Amino acid sequence: MHTTRNTILEAWMSEHGYSSNSFAEAVNRAIERLAGRPGGLDGSSVRAWKAGRVTWPKSAARRALEDVTGLPAVALGFVPRGRPPSTPAPPQQEEPDMKRRTFVGSIAATAAAAATPGAASPRHIGMSDVNRLNKRFAEIIASDHRHGGQLGIEQEAAALADAALNLQNAGSATQRVRSNLYTSAAAFRSSAMWAAIDGRRYDVAQAHMREAQALAEMSGDQAIKFRIWSHAGTLYRHIGRPADAFAANDVARNLHLTRRDPLFGSLGLARQGAIHGAAQDPTGTRRAFDQAQDAMSRADPADYRPVWMIAFYDQAELDSLALSAYLALGDYPTAEYHAHRCLSALRPHMIRSRAITTTRLAHAQLAQGAPDAATATAMKVAVEAATRHARVTRMLQEFGAALRATAPGSPSVQTWTEHTAAWRMAV
Template sequence: MEATRNEVLEAWMDEHGYKSNSLAEAVNRALEQLTGRAGGLDGSSVRDWKAGRVKWPKSATRKALETVTGLPATALGFVPRGRTLSTPAAPQEDPDMKRRTLVGGIAAAAAAAPGTSIRRIGMSDVDRLQRRFAEVIASDHRYGGQLGIEQRAATLADEALNLQNAGSATQRVRSNLYACAASFRSSAMWAAIDGRRYGDAKAHMREAQALAEMSGDQAIKFRIWSHAGAMYRHIGRPGEAFAANDVARNLHITRRDPMFASLGLARQAAIHGAAQDRTGIRRTFDQAQDALQRADPDDYRPVWLLAFYDEAELHSLALSAYLALGDHPTAEFHAHRCLSTLRPHMRRSHAITTTRLAHAQLAQGDLEAATVTAMQVPTDAATQHARVSRMLQEFGAALRARAPRSSTTQTWTEHTRDAWKATT
C-alpha cells in the first residue's frame, strides 16, 4: 500500500521557510536540549516524514518537533500508531486553494491549543528587527560612541525581548528573537565602549552574553566576546583582553569561516601591542592577513561583520598595535594603508585613523605634517566622539610639550578654539 504524503507538514515547512536539512538541524538542537544528547536526524529523516513513510516519530523526536513548531504532532499531520486518518474521497480542487486550506488548518490548530495566544510571532517580526539593527550599525559607523546610539540599541533589545511574550512562536523564531536582542545589546555595549562609558559597557556586556547563550547564535557570541576583548584593551587590562578575545577565537565559527578567524587574530594583534609584545603583533597580524585572503567573499555573513571588517580594518588594528608599542614608523605605514582602502561610509573609523596617524607623525618629530593631519579630522568627530576628542587633546598636549612657542602650535591652538566655537 502506497504511503500517503504528509501535506500538512509540507505546508507548515513552506510557510515557515524550512527545508528538510534545516528542520532536521532544528529538531536535533531541540533533542539535545531535551535529552542532553545530540540528535541524529538528517534531511532524509524529514523527507521520510513528508513522504508518509514515517507516520508517527519516536516520542523524544515528537517532543522536539513540537518544541520547534509550537504545535502538537497531530496538528502537523502525523498519525498515532493504531489509528488511521479518515480521508473520504474528495473532488479535484485548485492546488492554491488546497494549500490555503492546509495552512489555515495549521493556524486553526494553533489557535485552538490551550494557552496559545491569538497572535503568532513569526520571521517577519525578526526581519523587521534585523532591518532596525542594520540602521543601528550604519549610525555607529557614521557617528560612533554617541549616547543616543547606545540608548536606541538598548531600547530595541528590550523590544525584541518583549516579543517573546507577545504571542506564540516556534523555537526557531524565539532563538532568532534572542539573537536580535543580543545583537542590539552588543551594539549598545560597543557604543558605550566607543564613548568611554566603560561601566555602562560592562552592564550591556553581561546582558548581551546571557541573551547570546539563549539564542545559540555563534556569530553574535563572537561579536560580544570580541568587543569585551577590545574594551579591556582600551582600559589598559591586556590580561583580561586576551582572555575575552580567546573565548571569541575558540568558538567553532572561527574554524568554519576564515573571516571570523581573521578578525579574532587582528584584535589579538592589537592586544599584543598593549602588552608590548612585538613578536606577537607580527605573528598574529600575518595570520590574520592570511585568513582574510582565504575567506570566500560569497559566504553568508552577518551585517555587522560585512559592514566593517576588511583589509582597511586589519591595518587599523595593526596601527593601534604598533602605536601602543611605540613603533611609530610602522604605525604610520599601517595608517596610510588603512586610509587608502577605507570605505566611504566608515566616517568614524576615518576620524580615528587620521588622529592616530597624526600621533605617529608627531612622535617622529614631523610637527607640521602631524598638525596638518590632525586638522583634517572633521569638527563633529573632534568635538563629539569621546575617543577622538581624547586623542586630539593628547595630541595638543604633546605638541605644546615639544614646541610650546612654535607657529605650528599656535596654528593648532587657533584651530581647536575655532572648532570648539563652531559647536557651541
C-alpha cells in the same frame, strides 16, 4: 503596474546627505574600484530604485551598494527576484530620532497588546517580526559607523534589545523564531555595549556586556557570540586589563565559526594583535597580524556573513588594528605605514573610523619629529568627530598636549591653537 517605494533606501540617503545624482556617482566609483570599469548609473537610476521601479539591482551595482553603505541590498529595502515584498511602513516626515522612537514604541506596543490578559486570541510572532528588527539593526550599524559612540545610539540599541525580548512573551512562536529573537536582542545589546565602549563609558559597557553574553547563550548563534566576546576583549584592552582582554578574545577565537570561516578567524587574530601591542609584546603583535593577513587571504568573499561583519571588517580595519598596536608599541614608522594603508582603503560610510585613523596618524607623525605634517594631518579631522566623539576628542586633546611639549612656541602650536578655538566656536 503598482510599485512600492523603497523608503528604507530613501531614509538612508537622507541621513547620509546623498542626492540621487551624488549617490549614483558614489556607486559608480565603487563599481570602478570593484570591477575595474566605470559604472553607468545616473540620478535616474537611483530614482528608479527609490520609486520601486527597480527592486533588485544588477549584481555589480549590489556589490557597489554594499561597498558604499556597508549594508547588504536587502537591508537597504531591495527585494530579491521571486520574493514577495513585505508591506512597507507608510512614509513618515518626522525627524530621524522621532522615527526611531516611534519604531521602538510600536514594537513595545505590539508586544504589550498581544500579552494583555483577556485578548481575543494570542498573536503569532513570526519571522516578519524578526525581519523588522533586523532592518533596525542594520540602521543601528550604519549610524554607529557614521556617528560613533553617541549616547543616543547606545540608548536606542538597548531599547530595541528590550523590545526584542518583550516579543518573546507577546504570543506564540516557533523555536526558530524564538532563537532569532534572542539573537536580535543580543545583537542590539552588543551594539549598545560597543557604543558605550566607543564613548568611553566603560562601566555601562560592562553592564551591557553581561546581558549580551547571557542573551547570546540563549540564542545559540555563533556569530553573535563571537561579536560579544570579541568586543569584550576590546573593552578590557581599553581599560588596561590585557590578561582579561586575551581571555575574552580567546573565547571568540575558539568558537568553531572561526575555523569554518577564515574571515572571523582573521578578525579574532587582528584583535589579538592589538592586545599584544597594548601589552608591549612586539613578537606576539607581528605574529598575530601575519596570521590575520593570511586568514583574510583565505576567506571566501561569497560566504554569507551577518550585516555587522560585512559592514566593517576588511583590509582597512585590519590595518586600523595594526596601527593601534604599533602605536602602542612605539613603533611609529610601522604605525604610519598602516595608517596610510587604512585611509586609502576605508569605505565611504566609515566616517568614525576615518577620524580615529587620521588622529592616530597625526600622533605617529608627531612622535617621529614632524610637527608641521602632524598638525596638518590632525586638522583634517571633521569638526563633528573632533567635538562629539569622546574617543577622538580625547586623542586630539592628547595630541595638542604632546605638540605643545615637543614643539613649544612653534608655528604649529599657534596653528593648532587657532584651529581648536574655531572648533569650539562651531559647537
